[in-house]
Amino acid sequence: MNFKLNDLPERSIKPRQKGLTMVMDKGLSLRQVEDFLDVAGVHTDIVKLGWSTSHVTPRLKEKLELYRSAGIPTYFGGTLFEAFTVRNQFEDYQRVLDEYGMEYAEVSDGSMDIEHDIKCDYIRKLSKQVTVISEVGSKDATKIFAPYKWIKLMQAEIEAGSWKVIAEAREGGNVGIYRGTGEVREGLVDEILTQIPSERIIWEAPQKEQQVWFIKLIGSNVNLGNIAPAEVIPLETIRLGLRGDTFDFFLGK
Template sequence: MNYNLTFIPARTEKPREYGLTMVMDKGLSLNEAQNLIESSGDYVDFVKLGFGTSLITKNLKEKIKLYQDAGLRPYLGGTLFEIFVIRGLFDGFVKFVEELGLDLVEVSDGSMELDNSVKCDYISELAKRFTVISEVGSKRADVHIPDEEWINMMKNELEAGSWKVIAEARESGTVGIYNKDHSANTKLIDDIVRQVKVENVIWEAPIKSQQAWFIKTLGANVNLGNIAPNEVIALETLRLGLRGDTFFQFLPENMSQK
């Protein structure tokens, strides 16, 4: 930090097991990726190349190398896994990941239906060669998944070999762990936290109020995902109690005014 302040919560350091920030890259140019690295590289653990963008992004290999050389781990968004699998091209997916030199893959079933045991087979298979993260929850607002099912799937997938599980919210932050008005689905989140190790869950939290809610509820080092590239520094200030929303969060009682 540029000034040594008191009462700043300790943040985990890279390579982080917890306190992770995952950024959504929807097609940044090389220069824009470089801007992200320069300003925010220390605070970004993973860069998700969102949905199918990696198929049509120019200079993809150069961008991947840029991120990797700077210590940010890029990976392909889960929808890309589904795009290959629905076409019966799982082997093609593995080949594509390997050719790009990626060491992390995401398995999801947000767009297509996948029996959870089949999904877990994919996870086990991929876990032999890559670090796997898997995403739980549908992208569709009209699909309701009961709370116990969320938790069972998360447990199954971690057991099958997922390093972390992601709780779905889309880029818009209006489905899955959130209600339509962007507020947290507290009942579901409480249930998850009680039954799954919180260090193993990455919460998609594209909107500031959602990020603040998670930091206030689960601490400075909660894992958060789907962060916009130009919001990384702002998120880090939320984690450290350096923004209005979390101003009092890490202060001792005698400084707290409310």
């Protein structure tokens, strides 16, 4: 921090277990990654190479090394796991993780249909190889899960070995835990939090209004994901009450 300001909320310290900022890299160049890390690396906890972009990203190993040298873990989006798995290439996927030195992996079923017991088996298998982040919720806006089902799925995946569970919203923030307008399904979130500890969940929140809502509900150290690289610094100011949206929210607390 560049200045001394009193009455700021206390942020957790890296490596964090809560208060994570997960950034979505949708195809940054090496130079863009360098610039991003120079400005926002200190506030970034983990980077997802969105969906299957890693399959078509040039100089992928060099990009991963840039993040690694900055001490920021990376992982391939869950859609890549699904792309391998739906083609009966799960073992090939495991070899790819090893080839690229990946320490994290995402297991999701947002684009493919898979029995949940089988998904949990994949989580168990991968958790012996890497740290697993699993995603709950569908990318199909017509698939609406009842709160009890979200809870059941999240509990099962945590028990299977997931370090964190992601609440699906896509990069647009308009499915899963959100309505098509981007509005939070507040009742759903409240129900989930009665059973699942907030520090175990990464809430995908690409829109500023969504970030503000979760920070006001859970606090500065809520885990937020699918943050655009250019929005990391703005998000950190929201977490600290240094932007109009949360300016007086933390004062006197």
